[in-house]
Amino acid sequence: MILTEVNNPATAKEFIDLPGRLYKNDPHWIRPLDSDVQAVFDPARNVFFAHGQCNRWLLKDDNGHTIGRIAAFINNEKAYKNAQPTGGIGFFECINNQQAAHLLMDIAREWLQQREMRAMDGPINFGENDKYWGLLVEGFKPPSLGMNYNPPHYIDFFESYGFTKLYDQFTNFLDATIPLPERFTRISDWVMKKPGYSFKHFDKKHFDQFANDFRDIYNDAWSNFENFTPIEMGTIKESFRQMQAIMDEKIIWFAYHNNEPIAFVLCLPDVNQILKHVNGKLNLLGKLKFLWYKNTTTIQRLRIIIMGCKKKFQHHGIESALIRCLQQEVLPRNTIKGVELAWVGDFNEKMMAIHEATGAKRDKVHRTYRYIFP
Numbered sequence: 001m002i003l004t005e006v007n008n009p010a011t012a013k014e015f016i017d018l019p020g021r022l023y024k025n026d027p028h029w030i031r032p033l034d035s036d037v038q039a040v041f042d043p044a045r046n047v048f049f050a051h052g053q054c055n056r057w058l059l060k061d062d063n064g065h066t067i068g069r070i071a072a073f074i075n076n077e078k079a080y081k082n083a084q085p086t087g088g089i090g091f092f093e094c095i096n097n098q099q100a101a102h103l104l105m106d107i108a109r110e111w112l113q114q115r116e117m118r119a120m121d122g123p124i125n126f127g128e129n130d131k132y133w134g135l136l137v138e139g140f141k142p143p144s145l146g147m148n149y150n151p152p153h154y155i156d157f158f159e160s161y162g163f164t165k166l167y168d169q170f171t172n173f174l175d176a177t178i179p180l181p182e183r184f185t186r187i188s189d190w191v192m193k194k195p196g197y198s199f200k201h202f203d204k205k206h207f208d209q210f211a212n213d214f215r216d217i218y219n220d221a222w223s224n225f226e227n228f229t230p231i232e233m234g235t236i237k238e239s240f241r242q243m244q245a246i247m248d249e250k251i252i253w254f255a256y257h258n259n260e261p262i263a264f265v266l267c268l269p270d271v272n273q274i275l276k277h278v279n280g281k282l283n284l285l286g287k288l289k290f291l292w293y294k295n296t297t298t299i300q301r302l303r304i305i306i307m308g309c310k311k312k313f314q315h316h317g318i319e320s321a322l323i324r325c326l327q328q329e330v331l332p333r334n335t336i337k338g339v340e341l342a343w344v345g346d347f348n349e350k351m352m353a354i355h356e357a358t359g360a361k362r363d364k365v366h367r368t369y370r371y372i373f374p
Contacts, residue, residue: 001067001100003107006056012041015056018069019093020279028142029149030272031280032132036146037091039238040126041071047234051076053115054126056091057107059100068094068101072108073126074115077229084118084372090132092123093150094157101157109373119372121166122158123148128235130305130343134169134366141364144303144340145246145272147171148366163369170352171342172360180327184357188324191317198259199325202252204244211236213254213261221263221308225347246271251302253325255309255318263309265322270301270340302330303340307351319354 006015016034023029041056043049052075059068071091079085089108094101112120125132131146135154143149179185192199202210211233219230240247248269255263274297278286304326309318330336341360344351 001062001103002060003103004058004060006058006069011058012038012056014058014066015069015091016280018058018066021066022093022095026151028140030142030276032146033275033278033282034280035282036131040091040132045238046127047232047238048073048075048126052126055111057104059094059104067097068092068104070104070108071126072111072120073124074112074117075126075229079117081229082119085116086119086121086370087112087115087117088124088126089120089122090124090126092154094154096151096153098157098160101154102161105157105161105371109371113373117373119370121368121370122163124368128231128239129169130239133343134368137168137365137367138362139171139364142276143272144171144270144301144342145268145275146305147342147364158369161371163371166368166370168346169342169366169368170344170346170355170362171340171364171366172344172355173363174339174341174358174360176327176331176336176338178359180324181357181359184320184359185324187317188320191321192324196258197318197321198256199321200254200256201325201329202247202249202254204247204249207240210254211240214264214266216261217254217264217308217310220310221314224311243268250329251326253322255313255322257313262313263307263318263322265307265319265326266305267302267326267339268305269299270303271299273297273299273301298335300335300337301340302326302336302338304342306343307354314350319351320357323354323358 006012016037020031039045054071054073056071058066061067070089072087072089074087079087094104123135132148134148136148136150137155214236215231215233222228246269251267253265254261274290274294278289307319341355
């Protein structure tokens with residue numbers, strides 16, 4: 001077996017195309033948009049290159065066929081906040097062969113060690129953890145947009161190499177055909193009527209204001225979590241740019257107290273119900289297919305990508321009120337059958353409690369591992 005660095009257009013294309021061959025017989029896999037994956041490795045589009053670096057490799061068998069891939073990352077803003085300097089690996093794919101899998105992990109580890117890292121987390125993304133983050137360990141079913149999907153045997157690849165669980169992130173499922181618990185609606189309705197509170201849905205005509213509100217809330221809400229680094233405006237703009245074609249302004253909500261932004265919920269249609277038909281490509285043919293299926297397909301699921309609330313307003317029922325805003329918007333449409341509530345870490349007890357209060361049930365688990373170098 002031969003390892004090859006991704007360093008030209010041909011190897012970059014092979015990096016993108018490999019999963020299509022590995023998963024060709026898997027009915028659950030949905031190919032991510034090629035352009036979204038390419039953006040991760042494009043310094044002009046990924047602001048993390050301003051304070052980090054990455055590299056990619058392909059693994060070929062003795063006949064020259066590509067059988068695996070991996071990427072390694074160093075985010076200098078986070079690497080040194082751990083007990084040991086820690087990099088990351090991601091975009092791992094491999095045939096069902098432990099030796100091949102471990103060769104890929106070896107080359108990533110060596111690259112990280114050469115740059116003075118002493119551990120690696122994975123599978124992660126060279127960016128925020130709302131996309132391409134964590135190994136699927138429970139709920140092997142079709143993924144939502146940006147969510148990792150992998151076969152169960154990848155778990156053994158990671159654990160046999162020496163990776164151990166760092167934390168789990170849960171996706172819970174809310175059956176929209178069942179009314180929310182009475183206590184939940186009573187509290188949320190009370191909060192929505194309190195003096196000084198207001199709730200607005202996103203309006204792209206005022207993007208800059210909402211983007212600033214998003215950053216203000218996010219950087220306050222998560223500041224106490226371990227290894228937190230403030231989100232950058234470039235990351236927000238790129239994320240919203242990628243969402244533009246599928247965004248529904250009326251399912252992205254912000255809460256304010258005396259005009260101060262205090263909380264948000266970012267929800268998207270489960271557009272993978274359409275994107276599964278374009279095979280990752282939004283070229284001319286892909287765009288035509290997308291428009292056709294967009295106009296002929298009724299999307300029945302939504303996904304709450306992220307929720308956040310400033311610390312001083314937590315435990316005030318604001319997040320519940322935002323979920324209630326969503327419910328009041330989508331139920332009259334009579335099309336939405338379910339909502340994925342994601343992407344909550346097992347360390348986030350507050351958000352776990354909110355999910356439980358809605359009646360949502362566990363649907364998927366993605367695990368982030370850590371391997372400390374010997």
